[in-house]
Amino acid sequence: MQVKRLIHLLTAVWISLVFLLACRPSNLVDGGILGPGIPVSLTIQVVDALTLQPISGARITLKKDGQNIAPDQASDGSGAAVFTNVPSGDGYKAFAGSVRGYTPAASPAIKLTQNDSVQIAMSPSVNSGAGLVAGSVKDASTQAPLAGVSVNLVPMAGLASYRAPTPRAGVQQMSVPRYPPYRIQQVPPVPGGSVVQTDASGQFTFNSVPGGAYQAVFQMPGYKQMTRDNIVVTPGESTTIETVFMKSGSGTGNSAGNILVVESGRVVQMNAQNQIIWRFATPNPSSATRLPDGNTLVADESASQVWSIGPDGSILWKMGSTLGLINTLSGPGWVSAAKDGLSFLITDTGNNRILEIQNGQIVWEFKQTLLRPRSATYIPNGNILIADTGSRRVIEVTRNGQVVWSFLTDMSAPVHAVRLEDGNTLITDAGYNRVIMINAAGQSVWYFDGSADPAGPLNRPRSAMASATGTFLISDTGNNRILEVNRQRQVVNALSNFAHPQVIERL
Structure with missing residues (x-):
């Protein structure tokens, strides 16, 4: 009898403990991670x-x-x-x-x-005049972070005065830098401003900004332009811009919004109002692509180099040094980055191959039967789309090197190809001076050659891309212009202030 009472008592105590544990307040969510x-x-x-x-x-x-x-x-x-x-x-x-x-x-x-x-x-740094500017951008209605906003930091006409950093208790003071000058970061001038894009968290950072007063301009397709004036940069210090809330609104200019354009002697970024807001000069650029971190990859055909360019226009690394590929590239015709920016493709035209680079290493190479390829781009399914110009074809290859799709009907010099969201393929054929759209079955479903345009037909076009509104942007290289063309093959916009534009990328 006493044993039964003891069992009942222990059972009651156990139930009480379970109840108390279940009802206790907790700061944890699933997985043991702290709640907001x-x-x-x-x-x-x-x-x-x-x-x-x-x-x-x-x-x-x-x-x-x-x-x-x-x-x-x-x-x-x-x-x-x-x-x-x-x-x-x-x-x-x-x-x-x-x-x-x-x-x-x-x-x-x-x-x-x-x-x-x-x-x-x-x-x-050997230059004590460097500061840092950072901030964040959000949607004014939803309060959600805005990724991909172009932020242009431009020096104001009159530089504001600034004080040199004063010694603080516990702050290390150095009379001279610790390292030889060739290893020390120099502070570049920002005469025409520099541009970065907000990341997935809506944040942006300008590094190595000379001391002075600046204006920040915020632009994004579908939103009204915002500005922040009198941003004072103090040498050695960080300046933070209060969160910018952008309101939705329509703009004017090209439908693609911010675009990156490669032309003779330089790479430029244009906003939706067709204004140049960033530039990088190099003798013979053949291609460029913007990375998620705001840096820009630039391929120079004559130098046989691929460079990473910072928002301030400085060269961060060259293909021959950082990637350990000294003297191996030959006239790279195209560079294309994955969406996450962790890997990129180089069309090594002179060596008849396509390289994929990740973490400074070649992780994939394709050169089977290629002849003077001019572009290679990523496809959402993980395959690679190649404009094999010398072989007069466009092919889709797997990472195992298998050709799973091709188009070679009535082609002269296909120099660029891109897979559209609807599954069709947009091909630029410089030999026949046209841009054609091909479906998965290899049938032509759209084309543009400019024969009905009052300004004249296309002349050696180099590339074409789709805009956010369903139109197409075409680099009409031989005519020194960029055309925006609708599905009815009508020119709805023409930008003519270019010198042999070759590549267009929507940012």
Whole structure:
């Protein structure tokens, strides 16, 4: 009898414990991750970008939507600073500065779901006049981050005065930079402004900005242009622009919005009002593509090089050095990046091959039966579309090198091909001076040769692309113009201030 009572008592206690545990408050969501708004700790570590050694005494600022989240901290001997009781969520960004001999730096966008750590790498600089400008952009109606907004930072006519950074307690002061000049980042001038694009979190960063006063211009197709004036950049410090809220609205100009154009002697970016807002000069560019991080890949055919160009126009790396492919490229005719920007294709025309580069290494190569290919682009299914110009065909190949689709009917010199969202393929045939659209069955469903255009027919077109509104942009290279053509083969817009435009990319 006593045993039964003991069993009943233990059972009652067990049920009570289970009930209490089930009813206890919890800050965790599925997977043990903290729910929104729950305080967490964030550790920021500042290191030298060249040696990865910790930097002590750096002033670290944590912001969200342009507002300080906590008092600034100085990095300790291990280069670290810990921010406690930070509400979990996204949209955070950390900044490090106030270290003589270094340019200020910023972290990527930070999303906090649990205690976390982020590293910021500061680059040595022989120029003390470098600052940093950062901010974020959101939709005014939904408050959602806007990715792909073009932000143009332009010097204002009158430079605002600025004070040199004053010594702070615990801030490292360096009389001279630690490294030889050839390894130290130089601060380039920004005479005509520089352009970056917001990332997936709606954030943007301008690095190595000379001290002075600037205007920021925000542009995106479907939204009204916004500006921010009197942005003062202090050498060695980070300047944050309060969150910009863009309102939807219609604009004028080309339907593609922001486009990247390759022409003789330079690569330019144009906004929806057909204004040049970014440029890079090089003797003989053959192709260019914009990466998600705001850098631009440029192929130069005569130099047999592919370069990565920063938003400020500086060359970040060359194909021959960083990628270890010295003297292996021969007249690269095209460069195309994957949507995530982690890999890109090089059409190595002179060597009759297509290369895919990832993390500085060749991860894929195709050269079977190719003859003077002029372009290669990614297809959503993972295959590669190649304009095999010398063989007068366009082919789709798998990563195993198998040709799974081809078109070679009545072709003269196909120099560019792109797969459209509807599954059709847009082909630019420079030999027959036309652009044709081919369906999966190999049938022509649309074409344009300009024969009915009062301004004259196409002359050696180099590439064509679809706009966001269903029209097509064609680089009419021989006529020094870019045409926007609708489905009825009517020219709805013509841009004529170009010198042999070759490549168009919608940004």
